[in-house]
Amino acid sequence: MRLGLLGGSFDPVHNGHLALARAALAEAELGRLIVMPARVQPFKQENAVTEACHREEMTRLAFAELPQARVSRYELDQADEISYTVNTLFHLQESNLHEEIYFICGTDSFLSMESWYRGAEILSRFGVIVSARPGYREEELRKMRCRYEELYQTRIVQLAAQMPDISSTDVRERVAAGRTISDLVPPAVERYIRSNGLYRKN
Numbered sequence: 001m002r003l004g005l006l007g008g009s010f011d012p013v014h015n016g017h018l019a020l021a022r023a024a025l026a027e028a029e030l031g032r033l034i035v036m037p038a039r040v041q042p043f044k045q046e047n048a049v050t051e052a053c054h055r056e057e058m059t060r061l062a063f064a065e066l067p068q069a070r071v072s073r074y075e076l077d078q079a080d081e082i083s084y085t086v087n088t089l090f091h092l093q094e095s096n097l098h099e100e101i102y103f104i105c106g107t108d109s110f111l112s113m114e115s116w117y118r119g120a121e122i123l124s125r126f127g128v129i130v131s132a133r134p135g136y137r138e139e140e141l142r143k144m145r146c147r148y149e150e151l152y153q154t155r156i157v158q159l160a161a162q163m164p165d166i167s168s169t170d171v172r173e174r175v176a177a178g179r180t181i182s183d184l185v186p187p188a189v190e191r192y193i194r195s196n197g198l199y200r201k202n
Helices: 015-027 052-063 085-095 107-115 119-125 138-152 168-176 187-195
Strands: 002-008 032-037 069-071 100-106 127-131 156-159
Touching (some): 015 100, 015 127, 052 069, 052 187, 085 100, 100 107, 107 119, 107 138, 127 138, 138 156
Parallel strands (some): 002 100, 100 127, 127 156
């Protein structure tokens, strides 16, 4: 059985995250999906993020519709402030010994993964599911996929489904401008953002 890990700040979670999760479940034939809100991502240490309780609850609301998905507090509960992917993957491996574990990411993360903290261990010990936009850095992706497979014997699944062009920044900017976000996030997440006054201009 395959277990997928989808991590991120989820500030906020949006329809793009859900589309990625659905594609990974279907195309990589995952049995289960762990959704992991990060405490602080290594490459976003200088960025202010919304309180963990809000990001966690929005993520739970969004993924409630996917029965194979479970939201985990593991990274939020760690004493170390920075959430390193390799530590989370080894934690999952220890508690799920009979499952192949796959990390789910986009093209940019995939291309830079070798330079991550203990990136070589991630590539040699775990599978990777990568979502690529048509025409976006395709040649770089092809070359890096060959490198990872040859050097680390990485198990790689490249998703065919096209992802919606949505970012958390888009959502925050629209809320701050008083514009609708109904096409960017699930209805339950939109209600939560409105009722808690998130992302409004001070």
